[in-house]
Amino acid sequence: MLEQLRAELGEVLVTDPVALDALRADKSGQRSDGPPLALVEAREVAHVQAALRWAHAHDVPVVPRGAGTGLAGGAIGRSGELVVSTARMTRVLEISADDELAVVEAGLVNAALNAALAPHGLWYAPDPASRDISTIGGNIATNAGGLMCVKYGVTREAVLGLAVVLADGRLLRLGRRTVKGVTGYDLTALFIGSEGTLGVVVEATLRLRRLDRGEVVTLSAAFPDVAAAAAAAAAITAAGIRPAALELLDASALEAIGAHLGLDLGARAAQLLVQTDGAAAAVEAAAVLAILGAHGGAAERAADADEGERLFAVRRAFHPAMERLGTVLIEDVAVPRSALPDMFAAIGRIEREHGIRIPTVAHAGDGNLHPNFVITAHDGSGEVGVPDEVWAAADDLFRECLRLGGTLTGEHGVGLLKRRWLRDELGDDAVELQRGIKAVFDPTGILNPGKVF
Amino acid sequence: MLEQLRAELGEVLVTDPVALDALRADKSGQRSDGPPLALVEAREVAHVQAALRWAHAHDVPVVPRGAGTGLAGGAIGRSGELVVSTARMTRVLEISADDELAVVEAGLVNAALNAALAPHGLWYAPDPASRDISTIGGNIATNAGGLMCVKYGVTREAVLGLAVVLADGRLLRLGRRTVKGVTGYDLTALFIGSEGTLGVVVEATLRLRRLDRGEVVTLSAAFPDVAAAAAAAAAITAAGIRPAALELLDASALEAIGAHLGLDLGARAAQLLVQTDGAAAAVEAAAVLAILGAHGGAAERAADADEGERLFAVRRAFHPAMERLGTVLIEDVAVPRSALPDMFAAIGRIEREHGIRIPTVAHAGDGNLHPNFVITAHDGSGEVGVPDEVWAAADDLFRECLRLGGTLTGEHGVGLLKRRWLRDELGDDAVELQRGIKAVFDPTGILNPGKVF
Numbered sequence: 001m002l003e004q005l006r007a008e009l010g011e012v013l014v015t016d017p018v019a020l021d022a023l024r025a026d027k028s029g030q031r032s033d034g035p036p037l038a039l040v041e042a043r044e045v046a047h048v049q050a051a052l053r054w055a056h057a058h059d060v061p062v063v064p065r066g067a068g069t070g071l072a073g074g075a076i077g078r079s080g081e082l083v084v085s086t087a088r089m090t091r092v093l094e095i096s097a098d099d100e101l102a103v104v105e106a107g108l109v110n111a112a113l114n115a116a117l118a119p120h121g122l123w124y125a126p127d128p129a130s131r132d133i134s135t136i137g138g139n140i141a142t143n144a145g146g147l148m149c150v151k152y153g154v155t156r157e158a159v160l161g162l163a164v165v166l167a168d169g170r171l172l173r174l175g176r177r178t179v180k181g182v183t184g185y186d187l188t189a190l191f192i193g194s195e196g197t198l199g200v201v202v203e204a205t206l207r208l209r210r211l212d213r214g215e216v217v218t219l220s221a222a223f224p225d226v227a228a229a230a231a232a233a234a235a236i237t238a239a240g241i242r243p244a245a246l247e248l249l250d251a252s253a254l255e256a257i258g259a260h261l262g263l264d265l266g267a268r269a270a271q272l273l274v275q276t277d278g279a280a281a282a283v284e285a286a287a288v289l290a291i292l293g294a295h296g297g298a299a300e301r302a303a304d305a306d307e308g309e310r311l312f313a314v315r316r317a318f319h320p321a322m323e324r325l326g327t328v329l330i331e332d333v334a335v336p337r338s339a340l341p342d343m344f345a346a347i348g349r350i351e352r353e354h355g356i357r358i359p360t361v362a363h364a365g366d367g368n369l370h371p372n373f374v375i376t377a378h379d380g381s382g383e384v385g386v387p388d389e390v391w392a393a394a395d396d397l398f399r400e401c402l403r404l405g406g407t408l409t410g411e412h413g414v415g416l417l418k419r420r421w422l423r424d425e426l427g428d429d430a431v432e433l434q435r436g437i438k439a440v441f442d443p444t445g446i447l448n449p450g451k452v453f
Numbered sequence: 454m455l456e457q458l459r460a461e462l463g464e465v466l467v468t469d470p471v472a473l474d475a476l477r478a479d480k481s482g483q484r485s486d487g488p489p490l491a492l493v494e495a496r497e498v499a500h501v502q503a504a505l506r507w508a509h510a511h512d513v514p515v516v517p518r519g520a521g522t523g524l525a526g527g528a529i530g531r532s533g534e535l536v537v538s539t540a541r542m543t544r545v546l547e548i549s550a551d552d553e554l555a556v557v558e559a560g561l562v563n564a565a566l567n568a569a570l571a572p573h574g575l576w577y578a579p580d581p582a583s584r585d586i587s588t589i590g591g592n593i594a595t596n597a598g599g600l601m602c603v604k605y606g607v608t609r610e611a612v613l614g615l616a617v618v619l620a621d622g623r624l625l626r627l628g629r630r631t632v633k634g635v636t637g638y639d640l641t642a643l644f645i646g647s648e649g650t651l652g653v654v655v656e657a658t659l660r661l662r663r664l665d666r667g668e669v670v671t672l673s674a675a676f677p678d679v680a681a682a683a684a685a686a687a688a689i690t691a692a693g694i695r696p697a698a699l700e701l702l703d704a705s706a707l708e709a710i711g712a713h714l715g716l717d718l719g720a721r722a723a724q725l726l727v728q729t730d731g732a733a734a735a736v737e738a739a740a741v742l743a744i745l746g747a748h749g750g751a752a753e754r755a756a757d758a759d760e761g762e763r764l765f766a767v768r769r770a771f772h773p774a775m776e777r778l779g780t781v782l783i784e785d786v787a788v789p790r791s792a793l794p795d796m797f798a799a800i801g802r803i804e805r806e807h808g809i810r811i812p813t814v815a816h817a818g819d820g821n822l823h824p825n826f827v828i829t830a831h832d833g834s835g836e837v838g839v840p841d842e843v844w845a846a847a848d849d850l851f852r853e854c855l856r857l858g859g860t861l862t863g864e865h866g867v868g869l870l871k872r873r874w875l876r877d878e879l880g881d882d883a884v885e886l887q888r889g890i891k892a893v894f895d896p897t898g899i900l901n902p903g904k905v906f
Contacts, residue, residue: 189642240663280732436893
């Protein structure tokens with residue numbers, strides 16, 4: 001059966017066992033039951049179309065995949081599935097400075113796009129922590145945010161149009177090149193965050209910004225406890241200040257980062273990192289400094305951009321520091337910004353009651369927290385599943401988050417990891433409507449089955 | 454049959470012939486074949502639910518309606534239809550300054566919302582020209598933009614969540630109170646711009662901004678011809694400047710406004726109005742002045758905010774001026790910003806070739822043009838349809854717009870007026886998928902039939 005596809009695709013179809021084994025995991029710590037049937041390493045749109053036509057004809061489940069850096073298991077390949085990767089489709093098809101847009105293939109890495117844009121004085125704003133390794137297609141699949149989306153918007157606000165391959169192999173163009181438009185339903189927005197369940201994104205028309213951010217001021221403040229830091233963060237946004245980045249690190253996170261970087265971060269209970277930019281950077285920074293001080297923060301202002309970068313390097317080292325600790329379950333809840341102190345209090349309670357260490361960082365400016373449940377010290381023996389007691393603690397976390405008016409996932413997606421809580425947030429009616437929409441795009445259910453729903 | 458609904462709704466159900474006759478029209482100049490069956494003037498969500506339950510049980514078509522200010526015929530009631538109006542559901546349910554959000558009923562008028570927000574120092578940014586008369590629900594139905602969306606975003610960027618009544622009367626809550634989230638498909642975005650075809654929006658959770666815009670600088674420039682003005686507008690956005698408003702008026706529009714306001718606007722061939730705000734207002738205004746001059750514009754800077762308001766009052770008088778001219782077909786195409794000069798050249802050609810006067814204003818900062826096809830002088834005799842020769846000219850316009858990479862409608866919607874061009878823009882596959890989505894929400898097809906599709 002596969003030979004038919006091989007005849008059409010040649011070396012684009014990969015069945016090497018080592019390559020297939022790698023597709024069983026992503027960065028979520030999950031690992032599937034067994035290797036997928038095969039991998040299509042598409043170089044062009046026609047390869048994706050051929051793969052989907054074949055899968056549709058033979059009723060083979062398809063897992064769309066980019067760089068495999070997802071944190072919710074959405075791109076994990078299982079036995080009997082065909083993984084269709086766009087990771088080798090990395091071309092920049094167009095850059096228009098006049099219209100502030102770019103057209104790119106889905107496999108282009110986020111940071112590579114920005115490297116290509118820089119000579120044109122342009123910038124693609126969504127900056128997930130994975131920006132050096134994750135693809136634009138993957139960013140679209142999960143509606144990725146990042147450190148600067150608090151001011152510059154998430155992926156949904158940065159995508160004008162898409163080209164997608166449907167379940168039966170047809171190519172469909174959605175959206176537009178204009179900044180406004182309301183001709184029919186917004187299918188582009190529907191695809192963003194759909195985690196490969198509606199079609200395979202092969203190309204995107206992206207809305208760009210100018211690279212010049214003007215003056216950039218970076219502030220850092222140590223706090224005596226995480227409650228004070230969370231209150232300060234909520235007070236900054238409540239004051240109407242819109243920093244370019246506003247990051248919070250708790251004591252556990254700081255300790256792990258200090259160990260990883262070999263830095264003495266002291267016995268800091270919590271730290272806030274704030275960046276302001278543009279014409280109002282200095283005025284906003286002064287207002288932020290006053291708020292930090294009023295909440296008991298010991299604040300310092302970076303002398304220059306290099307020192308600012310070094311301060312943020314501490315934050316960017318969080319994920320590597322966690323990997324060094326061993327296996328972690330990386331969570332991604334979001335709450336209304338005013339509920340940030342309550343959410344941190346709940347995390348403290350869950351740590352104590354469940355006896356689990358939960359280092360947490362937060363994109364505090366938009367109420368998005370990443371609590372990392374430390375499962376085990378890494379012993380080099382390979383993968384570790386998520387034990388029941390960790391899921392019990394995560395369940396406690398999700399319920400607190402929903403109670404505070406929050407959401408299960410701010411920017412990582414549902415994937416495999418959060419399916420069981422989907423109805424708790426959305427309700428039965430909304431889930432049934434969503435399944436109805438999926439059936440419109442994928443009537444035979446071959447697209448990423450078992451993910452999200 | 455209707456008596457059953459009357460028993461349930463009492464005076465909320467209106468069958469007065471004068472009231473029903475008014476529902477045959479909106480602000481599009483279209484008028485339906487006959488008055489609808491009845492009007493439900495809902496005061497609360499339960500009224501909308503009762504109306505939909507009844508309509509669903511009796512297979513009666515439902516037309517959701519707000520203030521009836523639509524420009525595409527989307528809320529026009531026809532014979533045999535039940536109009537469900539949310540115009541009397543005008544409560545502000547919650548204002549949270551800390552979380553920069555408000556929860557409001559759908560019938561609240563846009564300007565009334567901003568009046569309620571002002572004492573809290575908050576602002577809802579989407580500002581359609583109809584802001585004094587159009588409702589938040591209507592703004593959501595058409596994804597309304599306005600003068601300032603070039604910098605502050607359209608309706609889709611300002612809505613966090615919705616409550617909607619489904620075709621069978623069930624109430625469904627969509628979206629969230631958090632600024633980020635990716636749990637399941639974005640049904641909120643799907644409803645925005647859906648023109649009453651998926652459900653009845655009864656409540657919205659809106660994302661707010663701070664009212665304080667900082668310094669506001671207003672510039673005005675007269676140009677020797679519209680091509681120069683369009684080129685200047687494209688040059689301003691291409692320079693990376695993001696004005697708070699950037700409006701273009703052509704000679705015909707200026708002449709009509711001058712007559713309406715009793716102002717001597719001279720024999721201006723075109724005018725650009727530019728507003729910059731915030732900490733960079735002065736720097737950006739200086740850069741804009743240089744670009745205006747380089748393109749042959751005779752520019753002036755308003756001495757103060759009052760003079761700035763007077764300059765913009767000229768632009769805001771456009772629609773009243775058009776109403777004074779008689780019946781007009783108000784169009785709403787959008788093109789990539791760099792194509793603005795080409796689009797204005799096409800409008801000039803269409804005016805000459807079709808012998809029709811087409812006064813045009815443009816939200817030039819986002820490439821959205823409103824060409825107004827003047828049909829006839831108003832003789833007081835009532836409604837006038839759109840003659841075939843005007844549709845032929847409009848058809849020419851739409852084809853030019855699509856050829857330039859544009860879209861049929863930037864912010865008014867498809868409604869009745871643009872159905873016939875829908876497939877030209879979207880293609881057959883996308884239209885079929887959209888109809889499939891509609892069927893998921895509205896399996897028996899009672900929601901606003903004949904609109905959009």
